[in-house]
Amino acid sequence: MPKKFSYQQLFSFSKNIFLKIGCSNRDAETAATSLLMADLRGVDSHGVARLSGYVRLWEVKRINAKPVIKIIHETPSTATIDGDAGLGLVVAPHAMKVAIKKAKQVGTGWVSVKNSNHFGIAGSHAMMALQDDMIGIAMTNASALVAPTFSVERMLGTNPIAVAIPAGNEPPFVADFATTTAANGKLEILQRKNAAMPVGWAQTKDGEPSTDPHALKDGGALLPLGGDREHGSHKGYALGAIVDIFSAVLSGANYGPWVPPFPAYVAIPENMPGEGIGHFFGAMSIDAFRPATEFKTHMDKWIERFRSAKTIKGEKRVYIPGDMEREWEEERMKEGIPLLQPVIDDLNSLALKFEVKPLYPM
Amino acid sequence: MPKKFSYQQLFSFSKNIFLKIGCSNRDAETAATSLLMADLRGVDSHGVARLSGYVRLWEVKRINAKPVIKIIHETPSTATIDGDAGLGLVVAPHAMKVAIKKAKQVGTGWVSVKNSNHFGIAGSHAMMALQDDMIGIAMTNASALVAPTFSVERMLGTNPIAVAIPAGNEPPFVADFATTTAANGKLEILQRKNAAMPVGWAQTKDGEPSTDPHALKDGGALLPLGGDREHGSHKGYALGAIVDIFSAVLSGANYGPWVPPFPAYVAIPENMPGEGIGHFFGAMSIDAFRPATEFKTHMDKWIERFRSAKTIKGEKRVYIPGDMEREWEEERMKEGIPLLQPVIDDLNSLALKFEVKPLYPM
Numbered sequence: 001m002p003k004k005f006s007y008q009q010l011f012s013f014s015k016n017i018f019l020k021i022g023c024s025n026r027d028a029e030t031a032a033t034s035l036l037m038a039d040l041r042g043v044d045s046h047g048v049a050r051l052s053g054y055v056r057l058w059e060v061k062r063i064n065a066k067p068v069i070k071i072i073h074e075t076p077s078t079a080t081i082d083g084d085a086g087l088g089l090v091v092a093p094h095a096m097k098v099a100i101k102k103a104k105q106v107g108t109g110w111v112s113v114k115n116s117n118h119f120g121i122a123g124s125h126a127m128m129a130l131q132d133d134m135i136g137i138a139m140t141n142a143s144a145l146v147a148p149t150f151s152v153e154r155m156l157g158t159n160p161i162a163v164a165i166p167a168g169n170e171p172p173f174v175a176d177f178a179t180t181t182a183a184n185g186k187l188e189i190l191q192r193k194n195a196a197m198p199v200g201w202a203q204t205k206d207g208e209p210s211t212d213p214h215a216l217k218d219g220g221a222l223l224p225l226g227g228d229r230e231h232g233s234h235k236g237y238a239l240g241a242i243v244d245i246f247s248a249v250l251s252g253a254n255y256g257p258w259v260p261p262f263p264a265y266v267a268i269p270e271n272m273p274g275e276g277i278g279h280f281f282g283a284m285s286i287d288a289f290r291p292a293t294e295f296k297t298h299m300d301k302w303i304e305r306f307r308s309a310k311t312i313k314g315e316k317r318v319y320i321p322g323d324m325e326r327e328w329e330e331e332r333m334k335e336g337i338p339l340l341q342p343v344i345d346d347l348n349s350l351a352l353k354f355e356v357k358p359l360y361p362m
Numbered sequence: 363m364p365k366k367f368s369y370q371q372l373f374s375f376s377k378n379i380f381l382k383i384g385c386s387n388r389d390a391e392t393a394a395t396s397l398l399m400a401d402l403r404g405v406d407s408h409g410v411a412r413l414s415g416y417v418r419l420w421e422v423k424r425i426n427a428k429p430v431i432k433i434i435h436e437t438p439s440t441a442t443i444d445g446d447a448g449l450g451l452v453v454a455p456h457a458m459k460v461a462i463k464k465a466k467q468v469g470t471g472w473v474s475v476k477n478s479n480h481f482g483i484a485g486s487h488a489m490m491a492l493q494d495d496m497i498g499i500a501m502t503n504a505s506a507l508v509a510p511t512f513s514v515e516r517m518l519g520t521n522p523i524a525v526a527i528p529a530g531n532e533p534p535f536v537a538d539f540a541t542t543t544a545a546n547g548k549l550e551i552l553q554r555k556n557a558a559m560p561v562g563w564a565q566t567k568d569g570e571p572s573t574d575p576h577a578l579k580d581g582g583a584l585l586p587l588g589g590d591r592e593h594g595s596h597k598g599y600a601l602g603a604i605v606d607i608f609s610a611v612l613s614g615a616n617y618g619p620w621v622p623p624f625p626a627y628v629a630i631p632e633n634m635p636g637e638g639i640g641h642f643f644g645a646m647s648i649d650a651f652r653p654a655t656e657f658k659t660h661m662d663k664w665i666e667r668f669r670s671a672k673t674i675k676g677e678k679r680v681y682i683p684g685d686m687e688r689e690w691e692e693e694r695m696k697e698g699i700p701l702l703q704p705v706i707d708d709l710n711s712l713a714l715k716f717e718v719k720p721l722y723p724m
Binding site: 073074075076077078080106107108110112135147148149150151152153155163165173175177178179180181182198200201203206207208225226227230231232234235236237238239241242244245246249250251252255256257273274284285286288289290294295298299301302305306309310311312313315317318319321 | 435436437438439440442468469470472474497509510511512513514515517525527535537539540541542543544560562563565568569570587588589592593594596597598599600601603604606607608611612613614617618619635636646647648650651652656657660661663664667668671672673674675677679680681683
């Protein structure tokens with residue numbers, strides 16, 4: 001059984017580390033909030049397990065703990081933001097707030113961001129729009145691990161898209177997914193189990209289909225949603241490409257194979273065409289299309305109808321996007337967040353290094 | 363060898379039919395332009411092969427040939443449009459023009475449409491934004507043929523998404539894809555060949571995986587992009603759901619299993635919660651984010667880099683979304699549009715009925 005830690009403890013721990021690297025109190029809280037959303041919602045690969053990774057990027061001066069985040073271009077419904085190499089965990093909520101503010105003024109707001117870093121889970125930022133009765137959209141590019149259809153080369157990141165849509169009595173619809181068939185985290189689970197990988201998740205370094213979960217580590221590539229041409233991988237490739245272009249070509253960030261990698265020990269690509277990594281955010285006020293109360297009544301009906309669809313044999317439920325993550329969040333907020341021992345050890349090394357209180361299980 | 367017909371002939375033929383059912387000259391030209399884009403770009407299922415289907419919907423009074431298309435709600439960056447049961451082929455370009463106009467004024471424009479009908483190919487409308495140096499987005503819902511992950515019931519249409527992005531010296535990036543693994547047209551090709559269908563395209567009426575291309579006809583369902591849970595079908599389901607909600611819950615059209623079917627002989631669902639089918643359009647001015655010339659230089663670089671990616675064995679090219687369709691368009695504009703004999707016969711029955719000049723091959 002993995003040990004469990006309270007949300008509040010992990011929040012304070014992360015906040016303290018962000019303070020130690022020089023973040024302002026407000027930024028440290030924003031960053032810890034964004035980071036912990038991943039742990040709460042069951043995306044263990046994107047939460048506190050990455051905290052030491054962010055610190056290492058700060059150590060090699062690829063993350064600026066005191067960024068001056070600036071709007072460098074804007075219109076009534078758009079903005080382009082320079083993240084000043086800040087934590088994506090801070091830059092993204094800042095940009096999302098700009099999108100929401102514009103949506104309040106002219107119906108929708110759209111923000112493209114350059115010169116940023118990894119922003120945690122996309123869903124966390126998209127959900128910020130919900131409290132204002134808005135649809136929230138968040139996406140980001142990432143370093144290249146994915147081969148487009150027919151390509152041997154890695155050209156795109158896992159480039160996730162999140163869309164959060166408010167409802168009335170029902171909880172909101174929250175889709176948040178990588179534009180690949182499977183995330184790298186799923187390959188790692190199979191590696192630990194020494195189990196075969198389904199075809200369609202990754203290819204070898206020569207571009208052959210593979211069932212070896214080490215395929216990616218061995219120089220292969222993840223595959224776009226769809227897996228192969230016959231199963232629509234050109235659609236997953238197009239989606240990942242759209243995320244890359246909206247996030248980076250529109251803002252002036254790096255794109256395609258030039259996106260800088262998350263691990264600080266991996267060299268950054270040569271001749272980079274932009275600055276940092278890129279994100280894209282949107283906020284659409286429901287009232288800009290129809291009265292929010294009317295929309296919510298229909299959204300409830302939509303959700304109820306889909307949730308009550310007849311299931312295939314052996315399955316109990318048809319899920320609404322966001323159902324599983326919300327259930328994780330409720331459970332983990334109450335019963336604590338489980339961490340694997342290597343993650344606990346890693347965090348306690350940080351505690352020692354930065355002289356903050358180490359973790360103790362619940 | 364199928365017989366070929368010139369673009370000009372099929373355009374005039376379609377325009378004449380639209381005039382005969384009562385469209386204005388302008389609407390008939392708009393509709394014929396939208397319709398023929400499908401034939402030109404190789405999406406044979408959505409072009410003139412559907413002309414008699416539109417006529418039958420007009421005959422049963424589900425299509426209004428003289429719609430008064432109205433903005434029923436708007437903000438500086440948004441509009442909601444009532445299509446007055448017009449041809450989607452006419453309503454969609456109208457709505458896209460509203461989106462483009464708003465983007466000229468405040469940077470972006472977003473339009474949700476209710477009370478419309480089938481609008482041809484999504485890419486045709488998205489591409490309208492290109493000439494103004496804008497990114498164009500188009501999507502539509504459609505009658506339910508697709509089972510969400512773990513569902514036996516058909517709940518969503520093939521709900522396509524199109525995104526058109528301008529470039530400089532390179533041709534534009536144009537993605538246009540259904541949010542399913544495969545379109546119904548692909549099943550029909552396998553039916554004619556009496557060939558097996560790949561797993562992941564469709565399931566039986568009991569929700570079992572199937573390799574029978576008749577599975578859909580026999581009461582089964584198409585599957586969301588991804589195919590099954592293990593291959594990410596929950597992502598394709600989420601995408602189809604987002605299209606449905608943006609197109610219909612936002613506008614007041616029918617959604618989910620209540621979307622009216624295209625074939626006029628299929629009864630419309632009971633207790634429909636909205637009006638007609640729904641679309642969603644967006645236009646984003648490049649200049650609202652960064653100077654268009656700068657963007658285009660980087661977009662060219664993006665395209666060149668992806669196009670020159672090393673290919674897997676047996677493949678000659680990594681395609682940029684839109685490459686194949688553009689090559690079809692160039693070829694068919696020059697050498698004519700091939701039509702299958704049943705389509706020619708169907709069109710010539712229309713010619714007889716409406717007393718317009720019948721088709722003659724090139």
